[in-house]
Amino acid sequence: MIFLPSAILLLIINFEWGLRKVYAGNTVCTSNHSDWYTSVIGETPCTTYERLRQICNSAYQVGTLTRNTPPDHCDDQVQDCCCNSISFALSMLCLACQDNTADGFDAGVGAYQQYLLKDGNNTCGPRKDRNFTTTIQNAVCNSDIKIEDQLYNLFWVDGQWCVTRTPTPDFD
Numbered sequence: 001m002i003f004l005p006s007a008i009l010l011l012i013i014n015f016e017w018g019l020r021k022v023y024a025g026n027t028v029c030t031s032n033h034s035d036w037y038t039s040v041i042g043e044t045p046c047t048t049y050e051r052l053r054q055i056c057n058s059a060y061q062v063g064t065l066t067r068n069t070p071p072d073h074c075d076d077q078v079q080d081c082c083c084n085s086i087s088f089a090l091s092m093l094c095l096a097c098q099d100n101t102a103d104g105f106d107a108g109v110g111a112y113q114q115y116l117l118k119d120g121n122n123t124c125g126p127r128k129d130r131n132f133t134t135t136i137q138n139a140v141c142n143s144d145i146k147i148e149d150q151l152y153n154l155f156w157v158d159g160q161w162c163v164t165r166t167p168t169p170d171f172d
Contacts, residue, residue: 025050025061034097041146045093055139056081069094069107071117080136083124085155088115093127109158
């Protein structure tokens with residue numbers, strides 16, 4: 001039997017724990033607005049958004065998103081994971097997931113461009129619309145992050161976002 005000094009054992013435990021990804025942001029839906037997404041993808045849009053952003057910034061956590069669109073900004077040091085329309089779409093879906101009072105969110109013209117501002121003045125880059133860079137797409141696949149196919153084509157050139165939840169008919 002090998003006895004390790006407690007300091008070495010603690011170091012090994014901390015190293016092992018540090019290798020695990022921890023998703024601890026605000027990723028739980030408070031409404032049923034995103035149930036369709038969760039049933040197709042297997043996780044909330046907030047979880048997908050957080051995992052995508054963590055490819056470039058392992059410390060990124062989804063906070064409580066603001067109803068004043070855009071709900072978040074692409075302000076990471078390495079911006080390839082968020083400087084794209086897919087990430088913006090996920091942030092809007094995450095907002096609908098977190099908000100229990102709205103039937104949908106419309107982001108006005110220019111909301112996407114505001115999302116891309118990293119410091120209030122400069123736009124992130126390189127910007128990709130309707131796709132990821134090859135490096136990020138490979139990382140998404142290698143991390144087993146599922147992206148809803150429709151998000152690759154969902155894009156309004158003027159930067160708006162329009163999605164309204166359609167109420168489910170009650171047949172009772």
